[in-house]
Amino acid sequence: xxxxxxxxxxxxxxxxxxxxxxxxxxxxxxxxxxxxxxxxxxxxxxxxxxxxxxxxxxxxxxxxxxxxxxxxxxxxxxxxxxxxxxxxxxxxxxxxxxxxxxxxxxxxxxxxxxxxxxxxxxxxxxxxxxxxxxxxxxxxxxxxxxxxxxxxxxxxxxxxxxxxxxxxxxxxxxxxxxxxxxxxxxxxxxxxxxxxxxxxx
Numbered sequence: 001x002x003x004x005x006x007x008x009x010x011x012x013x014x015x016x017x018x019x020x021x022x023x024x025x026x027x028x029x030x031x032x033x034x035x036x037x038x039x040x041x042x043x044x045x046x047x048x049x050x051x052x053x054x055x056x057x058x059x060x061x062x063x064x065x066x067x068x069x070x071x072x073x074x075x076x077x078x079x080x081x082x083x084x085x086x087x088x089x090x091x092x093x094x095x096x097x098x099x100x101x102x103x104x105x106x107x108x109x110x111x112x113x114x115x116x117x118x119x120x121x122x123x124x125x126x127x128x129x130x131x132x133x134x135x136x137x138x139x140x141x142x143x144x145x146x147x148x149x150x151x152x153x154x155x156x157x158x159x160x161x162x163x164x165x166x167x168x169x170x171x172x173x174x175x176x177x178x179x180x181x182x183x184x185x186x187x188x189x190x191x192x193x194x195x196x197x198x199x200x201x
Contacts, residue, residue, distance in 0.1 A: 003086070006035040006093075007072040007091065008065070009065060012096050016094060018054040023146050040062075073109070089108065098142070107135050112132040112133050125197065136164075148178075
């Protein structure tokens with residue numbers, strides 16, 4: 001089983017981390033953990049080296065207080081291929097804002113496949129994501145984190161790509177929070193993700 005790395009970059013967010021770690025992927029039976037809490041800049045050799053839960057008011061230490069998003073991204077890219085239990089190219093960050101509004105940043109790094117991309121992919125959008133080998137941010141309610149994790153890692157690309165990378169701006173509110181519940185309707189086909197779009201070819 002692989003899990004997504006969770007970084008805490010703010011002291012204010014520390015009391016919030018136990019709630020984030022409680023989020024589970026409900027698609028499995030039984031439900032499974034989503035996160036590994038990153039405490040040290042030295043990557044554990046085994047999955048047991050990462051905490052996956054905290055008791056209420058349990059304290060923890062982390063080397064990433066004050067770290068930038070780029071610091072977390074770089075650490076993940078450097079370490080994720082050295083072990084076989086880290087979910088690759090996706091991380092979560094609890095920052096100072098997390099303590100205020102219960103959101104976290106989920107960041108995804110879509111890799112280039114090396115294949116030529118067709119201009120008529122994703123009608124109305126074209127090839128998605130528009131840039132590869134760069135990080136994309138999604139600020140979400142922490143309770144929706146498992147859905148984003150499943151969609152970006154395992155969802156149907158024909159609806160996930162236009163939803164998360166074609167309609168990202170539309171699905172992001174004035175506070176910068178991505179609407180995961182509506183995104184899920186697009187991903188599941190309950191709403192047509194291509195509605196209102198015209199062909200780019």
